[in-house]
Amino acid sequence: MADPIYTASTANMQYKELLDITTSMARITSISELVEPLLPALANLFAANSITVHQYTADKERFRFLNPMIHGVKVDNATHYSDYYYQFDPFVRAAQAAASQGNSQVIRGSDVVDTEEFLNSEFYVDFLKPQKIRFLLVFCINTQTQPTTFMGLHRAEEDGDFSDEELSMAEMLAPHLSATIERVCLIDDLATHQWAVNSLSAELRKPAVVILDRDYSILFSNPEAVAILDIDASSDVPSGRIPEEVIASCESLGDASSRDERGRIEFEYSCRHGRIGGYVRGYNDERQNVRYIVGFGHQSDEVIQPKIYDRFELTPREVDIVRLVCSGMTNPQIADELFISNRTVQNHLRSIYQKVHVHNRTSLINRLISSG
Helix, strand or coil: CCCHHHHHHHHHHHHHHHHHHHHHHCCCCCHHHHHHHHHHHHHHHCCCCEEEEEEEECCCCEEEEEEEEEECCCHHHHHHHHHCHHHHCHHHHHHHHHCCCCCCEEEEHHHHCCHHHHHCCHHHHHHHHHHCCCEEEEEEECCCCCCCEEEEEEECHHHCCCCHHHHHHHHHHHHHHHHHHHHHHHHHHHHHHHHHHHHCCCHHHCCEEEEEECCCCEEEECHHHHHHHCCECCCCCCECCCCHHHHHHHHHHCCCCCCCCEEEEEEEEEECCEEEEEEEEEEECCCCCEEEEEEEEEECHHHCCHHHHHHCCCCHHHHHHHHHHHCCCCHHHHHHHHCCCHHHHHHHHHHHHHHHCCCCHHHHHHHHHHHC
């Protein structure tokens, strides 16, 4: 039997560490600080060999890891989980059920699954066991502004299960962890939005622009991109199907190693508007998060069908100008292309706007595309 004096002393030390960790959380301002030093400190406090933190993204119906936010786990294993094994994870399902009232919860794996069934499951045999993971303690963290976040602490068979005392400490830690994750993610979102505002001046010369994160989720989209990609603009979080050609271009770029522009890949793809071309650039934002800026601007004549020109009674010269506007040209560039003066281009555009009932170039493109 364990020495009661030693057990009490150990518990006191753990609670002191818990107090130190909760105090340090108040000073954390970035996801990188969550990864280091917070995760190692939590691993030490709970004698865990590894930790993973991931969010459930409802728009994609899958899990993704935060940036990735892992400790003691290979990135490949985190990818395998978010791509496939999450759907067999009984601990996440149990945590979701426990937190259905909207509060953060902590569960001990051995309390919510049948041991024999678990040890014979595909999730354990093919995924956890090769990583020497046997026992889990899972935080289900609900906030007002972020997707549901799950943090799993792992132990090997020989390390034993998490104790009642450790479960109690985890429950005390949960609200502090929830507040910290929400604050850090909000700071990160604000930094991303500010970076987007500062970085888009050159890109917005294109009719449509989207910014994607490392998982190709949409962080920003202008109205022209909403029209072209059929993005759900009514949601607080933009969502839509990113063309495979765009994702392939992002993958070809790889992770940007600095905030400077790293290459540019052009692409073309077919959509209901016809064939549309564009480019992808890779960047790291101010907080070193990978971002991809996608510009759609070199639109072919097929995007706007010829019958649309007839519907608005555009003259042949006006049609020429509209096509060059759709290709992203400025008024002086159009004038050079057609061997006419800049004033003549302006006069033609004024007539085109009047016929199509719009007031600017982007509205013109939008109207002609949507009319098709």
